Amino acid sequence: MTATAAPTSAPFRFFDVRVARTRRLGPSMVRITFTGERLAELASGGRDQRFKLFLPQPHQSAPVFEDTGDGWYATWRAQDPAERPVMRSYTIREQRPHLGEFDVDFALHGADDPASAAGGPASRWALAARPGDRLTVLAPAVADNGGVDFRPPPGTDWILLTGDETALPAIAGNLAWLSPGTVAKVWIEIGHEDDRRALPSFADVEVTWLVREHAGPGRGEPVLDALRAAGLPEGTPYAWIAGEAGTVKAVRRHLVRERGFDRRAVKFTGYWRRGATEEDLIAELTAAATAAAATGEE
Ligand SMILES: Cc1cc2nc3c(=O)[nH]c(=O)nc-3n(C[C@H](O)[C@H](O)[C@H](O)COP(=O)(O)OP(=O)(O)OC[C@H]3O[C@@H](n4cnc5c(N)ncnc54)[C@H](O)[C@@H]3O)c2cc1C
Known part of the structure; x- marks a missing residue:
């Protein structure tokens, strides 16, 4: 689903952020504006700029996570699944570097039916988010980065x-x-x-x-x-x-x-993907990469 199971960090970097404000955009979407100490160093490439967010477990007030640089993915995977942050992919909707802010629009899947267990950790987190709530994000530090996919070639009509x-x-x-x-x-x-x-x-x-x-x-x-x-x-x-x-x-x-x-x-x-969590999709990608490595494929 995501391009790789373990996105490389450079030129991505971890940022600790907190919710500045939330705004309901409609029945199925909420906009969350994030702020943080070093957000002037975040550099969105615009368009469909993807990034990763790391959510605390419901019993935690902030994600429990150690930034080990390029080894972060192995560190994250080695953590107890009940304690490690939930990792999800999202899009930077808009960045305002001069204010040290960026917006993310979350689809509230399952929000139509509060009685149901539908939705997922990210959707539920977004629905309940309040100013001051803390997250970690893995986001670009360079505007020209591999997390932008929308690149129409010259000659496009x-x-x-x-x-x-x-x-x-x-x-x-x-x-x-x-x-x-x-x-x-x-x-x-x-x-x-x-x-x-x-x-x-x-x-x-x-x-x-x-x-x-x-x-x-x-x-x-x-x-x-x-x-x-x-x-x-x-x-x-x-x-x-x-x-x-x-x-x-x-x-x-x-x-x-x-x-x-x-x-x-x-x-x-x-x-x-219908019926699959992002963990399921990462597990599939990891298994495919392991199988490809075992057979010597690229
Ligand atoms: C590059 C990229 C950028 C993305 N950008 C955004 C973004 O800006 N905003 C945004 O809202 N989402 C975005 N997504 C999608 C988001 O990552 C997924 O919807 C994710 O599964 C939500 O996590 P969750 O914890 O809520 O649900 P999960 O725990 O991953 O899934 C729980 C259940 O909900 C189902 N489900 C997941 N998403 C939906 C949905 N939208 N509608 C109905 N059922 C669903 C799954 O099939 C599963 O059965 C992006 C995904 C990628 C790969």
Whole structure:
């Protein structure tokens, strides 16, 4: 799901942060603004800048974690799972270096049904977050870093973006970065009408919102169905696809096989997978890397 099980630290660095304020953006999203001592040294590359956050366990007031530099991943894995911080991937929605702040928009999956055990540690943490709550983040110290995936190559005529609530912060960052005159077609799946958001951009943007609450059971795949029915612009496209892993795979297949997109011009990332926690996904990646190493593959 994430690009690697153990992201290299450089040019990423650990920062201790605390919640400055929270703001509910809609039924399914909350914006959390973080602040911290050394945040002037954090350098987001904008667009879909990914980073890792480390959450305290419910019985802890701050993450229990030792920054061992490049060896941090082994140190983290060796900790007791009941004590080590919960690691999750998120997007820096916006950074304000002059104020020493950055925002993260959290999708509150499972929040529709407070009686259910659904959701996950990160979603539950975000729902309950209060000013002063403490976290650790592994975030870039250099703006030009490998945690930015949205990189349309020269010669791109138009941009296609698809995603769900989890990808909305990255889509907002991607659109804000585009130059005037760029054509961008966007399909976004959201839970509720009130999850719609303004997506400021200098580009020539057309957004199609696909609202789950309007669709009944057996609704199929809203993004895929809408894309299948859509007429697409002429010229050389660059596609960026994120969200639920199964949907991402299906959309990529549609673009490459049925629409003739060059597979090198389709950047796709599963941001989560139905029925799997991020620990499950890391375990899969680690097992695959171990198996590849054993057979001498790259
Ligand atoms: C590079 C990258 C950037 C990301 N950026 C953001 C971001 O900015 N904002 C954001 O909200 N998310 C973002 N995500 C997705 C987020 O990391 C996952 O949704 C993560 O699983 C949430 O952790 P959790 O502890 O709440 O749930 P987990 O413990 O990981 O999962 C618990 C259960 O919830 C399910 N689940 C997880 N996410 C969802 C969901 N969105 N809807 C329904 N069910 C879900 C899982 O399938 C599992 O069954 C990003 C992911 C990646 C890889």
